[in-house]
Amino acid sequence: MTKNIASQLVEALGADVVTIDPDGIAPWLSDWRGIYKGQAQAVVRPRTVEQVSRCLALCQHVGVPVVPRGGNTGLCGGATPDGSADNVILSLDRMNAVRSLDTVANTLVAEAGCILGNLRRAAQDAGRLLPLSLAAEDSCQIGGNLATNAGGVNVVRYGMTRELVLGVEAVLPNGEVFHGLRPLRKDNTGYDLKQLLIGSEGTLGVITAASLRLLPRADVRAVVLAAVSSSQQALQLFELLYGQCGARLQAFEFFTGACVDLVLTHAAGVQEPFAQRYPAYVLVELADSVDENGLGALLEAVMGQALEQELCLDAAVSASLSQLQALWKLREEISEAQRADGPHLKHDISLPIEDIPAFMASCEKRLQAVDAGVRPFIFGHFGDGNLHYNISRPAGAPSTWAAEQGEAITAEVMDEVMRYNGSISAEHGIGQLKREYFHRYKHPLELRLMQDIKKLLDPAGIMNPGKLL
Numbered sequence: 001m002t003k004n005i006a007s008q009l010v011e012a013l014g015a016d017v018v019t020i021d022p023d024g025i026a027p028w029l030s031d032w033r034g035i036y037k038g039q040a041q042a043v044v045r046p047r048t049v050e051q052v053s054r055c056l057a058l059c060q061h062v063g064v065p066v067v068p069r070g071g072n073t074g075l076c077g078g079a080t081p082d083g084s085a086d087n088v089i090l091s092l093d094r095m096n097a098v099r100s101l102d103t104v105a106n107t108l109v110a111e112a113g114c115i116l117g118n119l120r121r122a123a124q125d126a127g128r129l130l131p132l133s134l135a136a137e138d139s140c141q142i143g144g145n146l147a148t149n150a151g152g153v154n155v156v157r158y159g160m161t162r163e164l165v166l167g168v169e170a171v172l173p174n175g176e177v178f179h180g181l182r183p184l185r186k187d188n189t190g191y192d193l194k195q196l197l198i199g200s201e202g203t204l205g206v207i208t209a210a211s212l213r214l215l216p217r218a219d220v221r222a223v224v225l226a227a228v229s230s231s232q233q234a235l236q237l238f239e240l241l242y243g244q245c246g247a248r249l250q251a252f253e254f255f256t257g258a259c260v261d262l263v264l265t266h267a268a269g270v271q272e273p274f275a276q277r278y279p280a281y282v283l284v285e286l287a288d289s290v291d292e293n294g295l296g297a298l299l300e301a302v303m304g305q306a307l308e309q310e311l312c313l314d315a316a317v318s319a320s321l322s323q324l325q326a327l328w329k330l331r332e333e334i335s336e337a338q339r340a341d342g343p344h345l346k347h348d349i350s351l352p353i354e355d356i357p358a359f360m361a362s363c364e365k366r367l368q369a370v371d372a373g374v375r376p377f378i379f380g381h382f383g384d385g386n387l388h389y390n391i392s393r394p395a396g397a398p399s400t401w402a403a404e405q406g407e408a409i410t411a412e413v414m415d416e417v418m419r420y421n422g423s424i425s426a427e428h429g430i431g432q433l434k435r436e437y438f439h440r441y442k443h444p445l446e447l448r449l450m451q452d453i454k455k456l457l458d459p460a461g462i463m464n465p466g467k468l469l
């Protein structure tokens, strides 16, 4: 029987905050990729922390599940309700104020519903950098970024979201407000509780605001696209660049020649990078606050050394901003191009970086044994040990292929990842998509501790059921 709470929510929060009309609810029921669809009895869009608190306290009292919702760009179905008609979707989109931006303390305090791209621009306008950057930044929200501990293209230099957060304000399922918004750089007073909420995918509480670190702007940029014979060569190139360029190394992205084929087939305005196709490519970006060191000259010198030492096959250094953008476009268009190519299997994995070449060789062998026609499109944040190991259907296979073969293929990839002590989710999280594998592979002690923490913070189990745990 449905636990109807809709009219109580309207009474407590007002009809402008709570939508209960099925037509108004319908657009909130599926995920970005259109893979998951659920049900809900209400969508709540609070404007204040106090409204979030009242909503959660009421839902916990009645025992109604709550699904926190950010920009809905998550790739694991975490913000999509399950099939229960009881669900209440709690969207943070109206809590989108920048509470403060301080260029002395170098902090930015933003409400959870702020769009990441807007925060990056606000920091930029103030002469600072918010380094978190991902292709979905003009849709995703900072609350969602914290809840998923998002990564993105600059992790090799600045770390994951977790490393950029100084404080968190959140509402616990019983309505209590966790006032952890301290902007302190140093605070060794016991357990760091905010870290529990970061990466918790909406299963412990609702993040309502965050205090973030700002860094010096690094507007001077230089980019090179290097052609490599293999991931082993990419690894050696990484070692050289990291050693020679140090903290200026801001991105080290890898993609195979097959990815370039895909992009040239499906994306407009993209050019063949070299006169010939190579097995794989590495896109490297250096960035600095000032150009007194001659960033472009440094990159050219290091790449000259790389060519001499046979650590790459060819290299194209950007000579202008438009060239720099054209090189990045090759990398950025891969996901969209694969989407245009048809249904495929996504595996966002991470490995000890030195094991990537061995993993790629052995995983390919395993997949060949299952289906010799599979088309791997491998790309990702190589410098962080993170690969998007995506598999498309064999040429001519029906569009139902991914649904039919998906489990067998994914099981091979995940098993191989675990054989190398890697992670089955590098940056996208678990959500609904990887729950089975998460439970299969997580160490029983870690799983039990997580379940104990969940019970402590959310004893009624109302927060985002069916996700993660």
Ligand SMILES: Cc1cc2nc3c(=O)[nH]c(=O)nc-3n(C[C@H](O)[C@H](O)[C@H](O)COP(=O)(O)OP(=O)(O)OC[C@H]3O[C@@H](n4cnc5c(N)ncnc54)[C@H](O)[C@@H]3O)c2cc1C
Residues within 6 Å of the ligand: 032, 067, 068, 069, 070, 071, 072, 073, 074, 075, 077, 078, 079, 092, 112, 133, 134, 135, 136, 139, 140, 141, 142, 143, 144, 145, 146, 147, 148, 149, 150, 151, 152, 153, 201, 202, 203, 205, 206, 207, 208, 335, 427, 428, 431, 464, 467
């Ligand atoms: C084109 C594209 C590129 C992407 N590239 C990257 C990438 O490079 N790196 C990367 O890490 N991810 C990437 N992603 C995935 C996605 O953008 C991130 O996971 C992002 O952090 C999700 O933020 P969101 O606001 O859209 O959250 P949502 O999708 O709305 O929610 C994600 C999860 O967080 C929970 N949640 C959301 N807001 C809150 C809150 N305020 N309090 C508590 N829980 C909350 C939800 O319940 C859900 O479990 C990409 C996605 C797309 C579509």
